[in-house]
Amino acid sequence: MPKNRKLDRPVILGIVGDSAAGKSTLTAGIANVLGADRVATICTDDYHAYDRKERAANGLSALDPRCNHVDILEQHIRLLRDGHPILKPIYNHSTGTLDRPEYVEPKEYIILEGLLGYSTRAMRDCYDVKVYLEPEEDLRVAWKIHRDTTKRGYTEEQVIKQLEHRVHDSEHFIRPQRTFADMVVSFYRPEGQGEETGAKLNVRHTLRPTLPHPDLTPIVEGSKHGIRLELARDTDGKPVDVLDISGEVDDRRAMAMEDLVWNLIPEASHLRDNLGRFTDVNNTQATSHPLALSQLLITYHLVKAALGHYAV
């Protein structure tokens, strides 16, 4: 899977972004589409060099490369890409401690998600597809506060303090990696709907020409409502395609885009179920067209890579 797979090594997807940018949500969604038994997911934050107590003492944040075994991560990505197993460290987000390492074998697809995945050239050279997640900053803060207070045992004041402490490192170590991505994916709230954090969020994809993106003109022509595609300039002035998908896009139009993309990868048409699910702020399963279509566009590239179209 897909049928006619050509690549004789794992396909490697990178998902990088700041804390609570939505990396694990997107990773879980894509793994679900491809089939959990065919995907190895690795969190690069497991390579933290210091536990929570040590970081409190030395003043370094988890975003600082000096706080992570970046050299070992580089070696491990290369080993996995070449089909070899690794002994992966584990950072335990509940306890803030470093746990016993785990034996990880590569699978057909490997998703590497985390804070510093594009921070060195050696790492960047290993990916087939590079995604950078950059939600609207206020939305990321809302997601982080909710997740860290409900799942990681922090108070809201502690999360806000941690965010303040990390401003410098976010700017210097995390955000510069945006420039290396093939796709920048930004969820944002519809105008005047500051409370929205889930299914009705819009998404913007900044699509760089480092990958041949699918031709979406048949579904964007004729109507601008719900899905828009425009040639624009990125923050660095370089030309990019910008795809905007509204949270209010109607089911028919979203389905038309799904049909179009799946028809471009008939070898993978059996993967169509399970797109677009996430856990909302009430801890219930919800679905979102912008998330589903984002997962689909990334899956499209992974399937093309597996078919050998992007082989280098």
Ligand SMILES: Nc1ncnc2c1ncn2[C@@H]1O[C@H](COP(=O)(O)OP(=O)(O)O)[C@@H](O)[C@H]1O
């Ligand atoms: N696309 C999305 N739509 C709705 N909510 C999301 C989305 N992505 C993330 N979230 C919310 O934000 C929280 C943090 O996301 P998560 O995937 O854990 O971030 P990261 O792995 O980057 O730290 C999640 O618990 C989820 O509630």
Ligand SMILES: O=C(COP(=O)(O)O)[C@H](O)[C@H](O)COP(=O)(O)O
């Ligand atoms: O920021 C991240 C990444 O997490 P994510 O991207 O999943 O939010 C760090 O790994 C933790 O915050 C570690 O610090 P601590 O455990 O002390 O908060």
